[in-house]
Amino acid sequence: MKATIWHNPKCGTSRNTLAILQERGVDVTVVEYLKNPPSREKLAQLYKDAGLDPAAALRIRGTDAKERGLTEADADTVLDAMAADPILIERPLVETDKGVRLCRPKETVEEIL
Template identity: 80%
Template sequence: MKATIWHNPKCGTSRNTLAILQDRDGVEVEVIEYLKNPPTADKLAQLYRDAGITPNEGLRLRGTDAQERGLPDADADEVLAAMAADPILIERPLVETDKGVRLCRPKERVEEIL
Protein backbone atom coordinates (compact mmCIF):
# COMPACT_ATOMS: atom_id res chain seq x y z
CA MET A 1 0.00 0.00 0.00
CA LYS A 2 1.16 3.51 -0.77
CA ALA A 3 0.70 6.26 1.82
CA THR A 4 1.39 9.93 1.19
CA ILE A 5 1.91 12.18 4.19
CA TRP A 6 1.91 15.97 4.01
CA HIS A 7 4.49 16.40 6.71
CA ASN A 8 6.11 19.09 8.84
CA PRO A 9 9.25 17.65 10.46
CA LYS A 10 9.05 20.27 13.24
CA CYS A 11 5.64 18.96 14.36
CA GLY A 12 5.58 16.15 16.93
CA THR A 13 2.21 14.82 15.80
CA SER A 14 3.43 14.74 12.21
CA ARG A 15 6.65 12.96 13.20
CA ASN A 16 4.72 10.41 15.27
CA THR A 17 2.27 9.75 12.43
CA LEU A 18 5.18 9.28 10.02
CA ALA A 19 6.73 6.78 12.45
CA ILE A 20 3.49 4.76 12.47
CA LEU A 21 3.55 4.66 8.68
CA GLN A 22 7.23 3.71 8.50
CA ASP A 23 6.82 0.95 11.09
CA ARG A 24 3.91 -0.67 9.24
CA ASP A 25 4.89 -3.61 7.02
CA GLY A 26 3.84 -3.28 3.41
CA VAL A 27 3.41 0.50 3.46
CA GLU A 28 5.39 2.50 0.93
CA VAL A 29 5.58 6.04 2.32
CA GLU A 30 5.87 9.18 0.25
CA VAL A 31 6.78 12.19 2.39
CA ILE A 32 5.89 15.64 1.14
CA GLU A 33 7.19 18.51 3.24
CA TYR A 34 4.24 20.73 2.47
CA LEU A 35 5.92 23.93 3.71
CA LYS A 36 8.55 23.47 0.96
CA ASN A 37 6.20 21.93 -1.64
CA PRO A 38 2.69 23.13 -0.88
CA PRO A 39 -0.30 21.40 -2.44
CA THR A 40 -2.47 23.37 -4.84
CA ALA A 41 -5.88 24.62 -3.79
CA ASP A 42 -7.40 21.91 -6.01
CA LYS A 43 -5.35 19.17 -4.33
CA LEU A 44 -6.30 20.48 -0.89
CA ALA A 45 -9.98 20.53 -1.90
CA GLN A 46 -9.70 16.89 -2.98
CA LEU A 47 -7.91 15.87 0.22
CA TYR A 48 -10.50 17.51 2.46
CA ARG A 49 -13.38 16.13 0.39
CA ASP A 50 -11.90 12.61 0.63
CA ALA A 51 -11.34 13.09 4.38
CA GLY A 52 -14.96 14.15 4.83
CA ILE A 53 -14.04 17.52 6.32
CA THR A 54 -14.33 21.11 5.18
CA PRO A 55 -11.32 23.28 4.36
CA ASN A 56 -12.18 25.34 7.45
CA GLU A 57 -11.82 22.19 9.57
CA GLY A 58 -8.36 21.71 8.05
CA LEU A 59 -7.29 25.27 8.85
CA ARG A 60 -4.46 25.60 11.35
CA LEU A 61 -5.23 28.29 13.88
CA ARG A 62 -2.46 27.81 16.45
CA GLY A 63 0.74 29.64 15.54
CA THR A 64 -0.79 31.36 12.52
CA ASP A 65 -2.54 34.62 11.71
CA ALA A 66 -5.66 32.82 10.47
CA GLN A 67 -7.90 34.44 13.11
CA GLU A 68 -6.62 37.94 12.34
CA ARG A 69 -7.23 37.34 8.64
CA GLY A 70 -10.82 36.25 9.30
CA LEU A 71 -10.22 32.83 7.75
CA PRO A 72 -12.26 30.76 10.24
CA ASP A 73 -15.37 32.55 8.93
CA ALA A 74 -14.29 32.69 5.28
CA ASP A 75 -15.76 30.56 2.53
CA ALA A 76 -14.02 27.37 1.41
CA ASP A 77 -12.49 28.86 -1.74
CA GLU A 78 -10.92 31.72 0.21
CA VAL A 79 -9.52 29.31 2.82
CA LEU A 80 -8.09 27.00 0.14
CA ALA A 81 -6.48 29.92 -1.70
CA ALA A 82 -4.94 31.19 1.56
CA MET A 83 -3.59 27.72 2.38
CA ALA A 84 -2.08 27.27 -1.07
CA ALA A 85 -0.41 30.69 -0.84
CA ASP A 86 0.68 30.31 2.80
CA PRO A 87 0.97 26.59 3.65
CA ILE A 88 1.61 27.24 7.36
CA LEU A 89 -2.20 27.55 7.46
CA ILE A 90 -2.61 23.84 6.66
CA GLU A 91 -3.27 21.70 9.74
CA ARG A 92 -1.05 18.64 9.74
CA PRO A 93 -0.47 15.89 9.09
CA LEU A 94 -2.71 14.86 6.23
CA VAL A 95 -2.29 11.25 5.09
CA GLU A 96 -3.70 9.76 1.88
CA THR A 97 -3.93 6.06 1.01
CA ASP A 98 -6.12 4.12 -1.38
CA LYS A 99 -8.50 3.68 1.59
CA GLY A 100 -9.00 7.42 2.07
CA VAL A 101 -7.58 10.56 3.64
CA ARG A 102 -7.32 11.55 7.29
CA LEU A 103 -6.20 14.61 9.16
CA CYS A 104 -4.23 12.64 11.73
CA ARG A 105 -4.96 14.54 14.91
CA PRO A 106 -4.56 12.49 16.99
CA LYS A 107 -1.91 10.41 15.25
CA GLU A 108 -3.90 7.20 15.73
CA ARG A 109 -6.42 8.37 13.12
CA VAL A 110 -3.96 7.10 10.50
CA GLU A 111 -4.93 3.54 11.47
CA GLU A 112 -8.37 4.12 9.92
CA ILE A 113 -6.86 4.20 6.42
CA LEU A 114 -4.20 1.51 6.72
Protein backbone atom coordinates in the same frame (compact mmCIF):
# COMPACT_ATOMS: atom_id res chain seq x y z
CA MET B 1 0.37 -0.42 0.84
CA LYS B 2 1.35 3.04 -0.34
CA ALA B 3 0.71 6.35 1.39
CA THR B 4 1.53 10.00 0.99
CA ILE B 5 1.98 12.18 4.05
CA TRP B 6 1.96 15.97 3.90
CA HIS B 7 4.48 16.42 6.65
CA ASN B 8 6.16 19.06 8.77
CA PRO B 9 9.27 17.56 10.38
CA LYS B 10 9.11 20.19 13.17
CA CYS B 11 5.67 18.89 14.28
CA GLY B 12 5.59 16.09 16.84
CA THR B 13 2.21 14.77 15.68
CA SER B 14 3.46 14.69 12.10
CA ARG B 15 6.67 12.87 13.11
CA ASN B 16 4.70 10.36 15.19
CA THR B 17 2.25 9.70 12.35
CA LEU B 18 5.14 9.12 9.96
CA ALA B 19 6.65 6.70 12.49
CA ILE B 20 3.39 4.70 12.57
CA LEU B 21 3.42 4.46 8.78
CA GLN B 22 7.05 3.32 8.78
CA GLU B 23 6.48 0.81 11.60
CA ARG B 24 3.60 -0.71 9.64
CA GLY B 25 5.86 -1.17 6.60
CA VAL B 26 3.94 1.30 4.45
CA ASP B 27 5.65 2.52 1.27
CA VAL B 28 5.39 6.19 2.20
CA THR B 29 6.03 9.28 0.13
CA VAL B 30 6.89 12.19 2.39
CA VAL B 31 5.99 15.66 1.13
CA GLU B 32 7.29 18.52 3.25
CA TYR B 33 4.34 20.71 2.43
CA LEU B 34 5.97 23.94 3.57
CA LYS B 35 8.68 23.41 0.93
CA ASN B 36 6.45 21.74 -1.69
CA PRO B 37 2.88 22.83 -1.00
CA PRO B 38 -0.05 21.04 -2.60
CA SER B 39 -2.00 22.96 -5.20
CA ARG B 40 -5.35 24.47 -4.35
CA GLU B 41 -6.96 21.72 -6.43
CA LYS B 42 -5.08 18.99 -4.56
CA LEU B 43 -6.07 20.51 -1.22
CA ALA B 44 -9.71 20.61 -2.28
CA GLN B 45 -9.53 16.95 -3.34
CA LEU B 46 -7.82 15.91 -0.08
CA TYR B 47 -10.42 17.63 2.08
CA LYS B 48 -13.29 16.27 0.00
CA ASP B 49 -11.89 12.74 0.29
CA ALA B 50 -11.40 13.22 4.04
CA GLY B 51 -14.95 14.52 4.43
CA LEU B 52 -13.66 17.81 5.81
CA ASP B 53 -14.62 21.39 5.15
CA PRO B 54 -11.38 23.33 4.55
CA ALA B 55 -12.11 25.49 7.62
CA ALA B 56 -11.96 22.33 9.77
CA ALA B 57 -8.42 21.73 8.50
CA LEU B 58 -7.22 25.30 8.99
CA ARG B 59 -4.20 25.63 11.26
CA ILE B 60 -4.95 28.25 13.88
CA ARG B 61 -2.11 27.79 16.36
CA GLY B 62 1.02 29.66 15.34
CA THR B 63 -0.68 31.44 12.43
CA ASP B 64 -2.56 34.65 11.80
CA ALA B 65 -5.68 32.79 10.57
CA LYS B 66 -7.98 34.42 13.16
CA GLU B 67 -6.64 37.90 12.51
CA ARG B 68 -7.19 37.40 8.78
CA GLY B 69 -10.80 36.38 9.39
CA LEU B 70 -10.22 32.89 8.00
CA THR B 71 -11.97 31.13 10.88
CA GLU B 72 -15.21 32.69 9.64
CA ALA B 73 -14.45 32.55 5.92
CA ASP B 74 -16.05 30.35 3.26
CA ALA B 75 -14.33 27.25 1.87
CA ASP B 76 -13.03 28.95 -1.28
CA THR B 77 -11.42 31.76 0.70
CA VAL B 78 -9.79 29.28 3.08
CA LEU B 79 -8.46 27.16 0.19
CA ASP B 80 -7.07 30.24 -1.54
CA ALA B 81 -5.32 31.30 1.67
CA MET B 82 -3.88 27.81 2.27
CA ALA B 83 -2.59 27.59 -1.30
CA ALA B 84 -0.94 31.00 -0.95
CA ASP B 85 0.40 30.41 2.57
CA PRO B 86 0.84 26.69 3.36
CA ILE B 87 1.57 27.35 7.05
CA LEU B 88 -2.24 27.55 7.28
CA ILE B 89 -2.58 23.85 6.41
CA GLU B 90 -3.13 21.70 9.50
CA ARG B 91 -0.95 18.63 9.50
CA PRO B 92 -0.37 15.83 8.95
CA LEU B 93 -2.62 14.84 6.07
CA VAL B 94 -2.24 11.22 4.96
CA GLU B 95 -3.63 9.72 1.76
CA THR B 96 -3.85 6.00 0.95
CA ASP B 97 -6.00 3.92 -1.37
CA LYS B 98 -8.45 3.64 1.55
CA GLY B 99 -8.93 7.40 1.95
CA VAL B 100 -7.55 10.57 3.43
CA ARG B 101 -7.31 11.61 7.06
CA LEU B 102 -6.11 14.63 8.96
CA CYS B 103 -4.17 12.62 11.53
CA ARG B 104 -4.84 14.53 14.70
CA PRO B 105 -4.51 12.53 16.86
CA LYS B 106 -1.84 10.41 15.20
CA GLU B 107 -3.84 7.19 15.71
CA THR B 108 -6.38 8.43 13.16
CA VAL B 109 -4.02 7.12 10.47
CA GLU B 110 -5.04 3.56 11.44
CA GLU B 111 -8.46 4.19 9.82
CA ILE B 112 -6.90 4.21 6.35
CA LEU B 113 -4.29 1.47 6.73
